[in-house]
Amino acid sequence: MTAPASTSQDFASLSLTPAALANLKLLGYEQMTPIQAASLPIALLGKDLIAQAKTGSGKTAAFALALLSNLNARRFAVQSLVLCPTRELADQVTQEIRRLARAEENIKVVTLCGGVAMRGQIASLEHGAHIVVGTPGRIMDHLQRGYLKLDALNTLVLDEADRMLDMGFFDDIAVVARQCPTERQTLLFSATYPEGIAKISQQFMRQPQTVTVAAQHDSNKIRQRWYQVRESERLHAVSAVLNHYRPASTLAFCNTKVQCRELVQVLKAQGFSALALYGELEQRERDQVLVQFSNRSCSVLVATDVAARGLDISQLEMVINVDVTPDAEVHIHRIGRTGRADEEGWAISLASMNEMGSVGKIEQLQKIESEWHKLEELTPASKEPLVPPMVTLQIVGGRKEKIRAGDVLGALTGDAGFTREQVGKINVNEFSTYVALDRSIANEALQKLTVGKVKGKSVRVRLLDDESLA
Ligand code: ADP
Ligand code: MG
Numbered sequence: 188m189t190a191p192a193s194t195s196q197d198f199a200s201l202s203l204t205p206a207a208l209a210n211l212k213l214l215g216y217e218q219m220t221p222i223q224a225a226s227l228p229i230a231l232l233g234k235d236l237i238a239q240a241k242t243g244s245g246k247t248a249a250f251a252l253a254l255l256s257n258l259n260a261r262r263f264a265v266q267s268l269v270l271c272p273t274r275e276l277a278d279q280v281t282q283e284i285r286r287l288a289r290a291e292e293n294i295k296v297v298t299l300c301g302g303v304a305m306r307g308q309i310a311s312l313e314h315g316a317h318i319v320v321g322t323p324g325r326i327m328d329h330l331q332r333g334y335l336k337l338d339a340l341n342t343l344v345l346d347e348a349d350r351m352l353d354m355g356f357f358d359d360i361a362v363v364a365r366q367c368p369t370e371r372q373t374l375l376f377s378a379t380y381p382e383g384i385a386k387i388s389q390q391f392m393r394q395p396q397t398v399t400v401a402a403q404h405d406s407n408k409i410r411q412r413w414y415q416v417r418e419s420e421r422l423h424a425v426s427a428v429l430n431h432y433r434p435a436s437t438l439a440f441c442n443t444k445v446q447c448r449e450l451v452q453v454l455k456a457q458g459f460s461a462l463a464l465y466g467e468l469e470q471r472e473r474d475q476v477l478v479q480f481s482n483r484s485c486s487v488l489v490a491t492d493v494a495a496r497g498l499d500i501s502q503l504e505m506v507i508n509v510d511v512t513p514d515a516e517v518h519i520h521r522i523g524r525t526g527r528a529d530e531e532g533w534a535i536s537l538a539s540m541n542e543m544g545s546v547g548k549i550e551q552l553q554k555i556e557s558e559w560h561k562l563e564e565l566t567p568a569s570k571e572p573l574v575p576p577m578v579t580l581q582i583v584g585g586r587k588e589k590i591r592a593g594d595v596l597g598a599l600t601g602d603a604g605f606t607r608e609q610v611g612k613i614n615v616n617e618f619s620t621y622v623a624l625d626r627s628i629a630n631e632a633l634q635k636l637t638v639g640k641v642k643g644k645s646v647r648v649r650l651l652d653d654e655s656l657a
Contacts, residue, residue, distance in 0.1 A: 196224050202231055203256065210290035220245035223252075225398040230374055231256055235395035237375045237388055241523050242496065244400060246346070246376045247283040253374065254318065254342040255284070260292050263315040264339035268367070270323055270360060272350040274300040274470055275477060275498070280346060281320045294318065299335070301325045302470040303617070309334050323351065323359035330366055340367050345375045345387065350496050352383040364391040378496060379516060408526035411534045413546070413557045418539055420562065422453045425509055427565040428535050429459060429487065433573055434504035436480070439489045440521050442510040447489045450509060454487055458572045460652065461487040464494045474616060475581075479651060482612035482623035484577040492517055500524065508536035511545045515552040577611045578629035580636070582620040583647040590620050594642040599624075603635040621651070 196218040198211050219227065222240035229236050230253035240246060254267040269284075271277040281298045288294040297311045299321030305328070312319075312334050319326070319335065329335035343364065345351065351360060364373075373392045377384060380399075388395050416424045425439060441447045444465040454461035462476045462485050479485040481500055488500075492512065503525045512518050518536075525532025536557075538546050550557055584590050592613040599605045599622070611623030624632050629650060636648045 195219075201227055201252075203252065204290065206290035207252070207255070207287075210287065213289075214286060216248070220249075221400045222246055222398070223249045225400060226250075227252060229396050229398070230372075233257070233372050235373045235392045237377070237384065237392070237395045237397045239377050239380050239398070240400040241520050242378050242498075243523065247280055248287060250342075250344045250346070250374045250376060251280075251284045251287045253372075254344065255288055255291065255294070257341050257372070258291075258294065258317055260294055260317065262339065263317075265316055265319050265335065265337060266339055267318045267342040267344065268326070268337065268340055268363070269318070269320040269344040269346055270326065270351065270356075270363065271320060271346045272322065272354050272356065274298075274302060274322060275473065276347060277320050277322060279498075284318060284320065288318075296320060299325045299329055305329075305334075323356045323363060327359055327362055330363065337367050341371055343367050343371055343373045343391075345373070347496065348375050348377040348384055348387065349379045349381050350493065352381055352387075353493055357383060357387070360387065361390065378520060408531050409522055409534050410526075410531065411522065411536070411555075411558060413536045413538055413559050414562055414565075415559065416537045416539055416562065418541075421509065421537055421539070422450050424537050424562055424565075425450060425507060426454060426457050426459065427562065428505075428507060428537075429454075429573055430567040430569075431565040432505060432533060432535070433568050434533065435486065435576065436483060436503050437487045437505040437507060438495065438500070438503055438521075438524055439487055439507040439509050440495065440512070441489060441491060442512065444491060446510060447491060450489050454489075459487055460485050460575050461489055462652075464488055464490040466491070466494055474619075475621070475651060478614050478616075478621045479579045482577055482579060482614070482621065484575050484579040484611075484623055485652070486573055486575045492521070495524075496520075502530070503532060505533040505535060508534070511536060511538045511542040511549070513545045513548075515545070515548040518549045519552065574626065576626060577623040578626050579651040580622045580624055580629065580633060581649050581651050582622065582636070582641065583618070584641075585616045585618045585620050587617055588644075590615055590642060592620075595620055595622055598636065598639060598641045599632060602639055603632060605632065 198208055198219055222244045226236055226238040226249045258266050269280055271280055277298050277300050281296050284296050295316045296318045297316040299308050301324055447463045447465050451461045451463045464476050480488040506522050506525045522534035592615055595613050599610050600607055605628055609625040609628050614621040633650055
């Protein structure tokens, strides 16, 4: 039951307010992405919907615009609930909803995730929330203790449903869904379509329409190459690839956590700046890893599929399939992380003889023949080590201390005398602020901020991963 894709890509074809349309222009959203064009007309009619499209295809706005249009800002009650698998995805969704909600009056979005004290969350709920975004476990906590009430709810969103199922959240989702009014809209978004999704839809959705945007990429933007390796050569082949192509940002996929850890060790030993992302990291470590990678102060992020799913990371020059995935769909998702928008990207895959069966399945699905190259062709393009352009400086203190990005930029470009161009991305988290600095000024900036002030106060600062500093 696949709904026909809407013919118009134009946001103006939807029943959105002029203010919402103007805000989309401001955000640079010129046209709907294919999944938005396929799902928004259905979602805006209030129908239940299952939408499947690859990571990075704009699924958040596809449900955010629908739930915002259903919302009455004058009614002080939770009207939408978005369930996400992890805190960082919940944060990303909250930010996107806030951006999209700017057109409307005072819409309050509250994030409820584990790993953070309940107290502040309870206070935020008491101040009134229209939209709640969070992870199933913490949402259940708030429901059970009576802090969160869902009787006015009109939209329930299950975002990254496949990943929530992977993480064993089915029962929690069921508990939460049963507490929602039966008269409601349920929207389910997913990158893949595992079995559990049919079960969710049977139990908690009402005659949902399904829209799917096929996971095929513009093959002109992703240049794929395959290298045959022996098992013993695999990890060292990754550094050969990096030295040859010299990408500034690479996401390297391994099939297991153990492989991730080993690869990071090998890369670090060879002077690369590499970090691992896998399930069991503490939240604070995950945050730091993601900040450093996304602000270009780490060259290689080594991840498992589960850890990387759903993350919105742009500007990737390269994806490396360190191991071939046995699931051809997963391969398509992996390589789709590079070559987005108008940038070109490399997708490099390493395959051993044992993996040729999987390679065959991937070829069938992609309907293109693999382009094979020899490891011997990989020659270092430079004698200089590959270093990331930026370094991350951590300031102890964040939103809790009312630090804003502008304060930090002000301190660096004011008293400290640096230029705007020498400062990169600034991430203000709850308790910490992370600033990307041009590598050439990192040490000087550290010294100046150590003795200087941010927002009139002395702050504690340190460079993350200073071992990689020259
Ligand atoms: P998904 O949930 O499918 O992985 P996201 O919702 O995270 O994808 O969107 C990926 C990126 O695309 C985000 O940075 C978002 O701001 C951007 N984006 C979404 N819709 C549009 C659009 N219509 N035009 C331009 N950029 C968009
Ligand atoms: Mg998403």
